[in-house]
Amino acid sequence: MKQRLITGFIGGAGFLSVLYYGDIPYIFLLAILAIIGFRELLRMNNLYILSSQGLIGVSLVFFLVVNHTPYNSYFNNIQEISIIFLATALLLTLTVVKKNKVTFNQVSYILLGALYVGFGFSFMLETRFIENGLTLTLLVIIATWTSDSGAYFTGKKFGKRKLWPEISPKKTIEGAIGGVIFAIIASLIYNYFVGITDYILLIIWEGLIISVIGQIGDLVESALKRGRGIKDSGTILPGHGGVLDRFDSLIFVFPVLHILHIL
Numbered sequence: 001m002k003q004r005l006i007t008g009f010i011g012g013a014g015f016l017s018v019l020y021y022g023d024i025p026y027i028f029l030l031a032i033l034a035i036i037g038f039r040e041l042l043r044m045n046n047l048y049i050l051s052s053q054g055l056i057g058v059s060l061v062f063f064l065v066v067n068h069t070p071y072n073s074y075f076n077n078i079q080e081i082s083i084i085f086l087a088t089a090l091l092l093t094l095t096v097v098k099k100n101k102v103t104f105n106q107v108s109y110i111l112l113g114a115l116y117v118g119f120g121f122s123f124m125l126e127t128r129f130i131e132n133g134l135t136l137t138l139l140v141i142i143a144t145w146t147s148d149s150g151a152y153f154t155g156k157k158f159g160k161r162k163l164w165p166e167i168s169p170k171k172t173i174e175g176a177i178g179g180v181i182f183a184i185i186a187s188l189i190y191n192y193f194v195g196i197t198d199y200i201l202l203i204i205w206e207g208l209i210i211s212v213i214g215q216i217g218d219l220v221e222s223a224l225k226r227g228r229g230i231k232d233s234g235t236i237l238p239g240h241g242g243v244l245d246r247f248d249s250l251i252f253v254f255p256v257l258h259i260l261h262i263l
Contacts, residue, residue: 011246019137022128024071031065034121037243037251040233041113044224045106053094053102057110060087064118068126087111117244120251123258135194136263140210142190144249147183147211148218154178168222176215183211206262210253217252221245 018029038061039049048054063083066072091107127137155175163171187207188200197203221244225233232241257263 016141019128019141020134022134026128027066027069027071027125030121030125031062033243033247034061034065034117036236037121037233037247038114038117040242040244041117041224042110044228044230044233045109047106047110052098053091053106053110056087056090056094057114060084060111060114061118061121064114064122065125068122070129084111084115087114117251119255120247123254124250126258127254127263130263132196135196139187139190139194139196139206140253140257140263141250143183143187143207143210144214144253146186147179147214148249150182151175151179151215154182164219167219167226171219179215180208180211183207183214209257209260209262213253213256214249217249220252221248 094102155172159172184207233244
């Protein structure tokens, strides 16, 4: 627990400092996190980032992240769907060139993994550069982290009914509800001091959506790890696991909030 707290404090403070500064350092940080997260995803399936298929996948991840910044002039004439199709075509071509050493299942895993990680971090990055981007990004992060902590402590204190034991045996329905309540309270407090909107119901709605989608994102990664028989996605963060273990909720929340036009 001590190691977890120290890592969380140092990592959290460092991340928030770069987030506050924004600009190139924040782009660089999220691009690195996306690449590390994708590497963790590959290793779960015994694939390597320096393989032919891994390099195609990580290139797609990098493009998706960089394409959602104000500095994407190099790519501004290239549509994302075109790059996604090109990556798909190249990966499928490898199944022939590599004489079935690269399988269709591997191609599907790499492509979906690249979209999952790439779009997750790209929308997280894009939010920082919109109007009031810092304020909105902090709202999502605070609500998500509070939801995670609230679900943990509520579940530990009051949890009796399992939420989804086949996926995450320790999570409970009571914990999930507690996470939602804590996220809403945190969102209301944050809005009180920052003044995002005068519409309290809107903040309550945002806190609710952030918590629910964040918990789904957490379960998605739990399902992925359980399917591969591993506990953590990586070991880069002592006491916390890997990048995906820490950002699984956020990279699910940010794209959904954009799709729903909440951000």
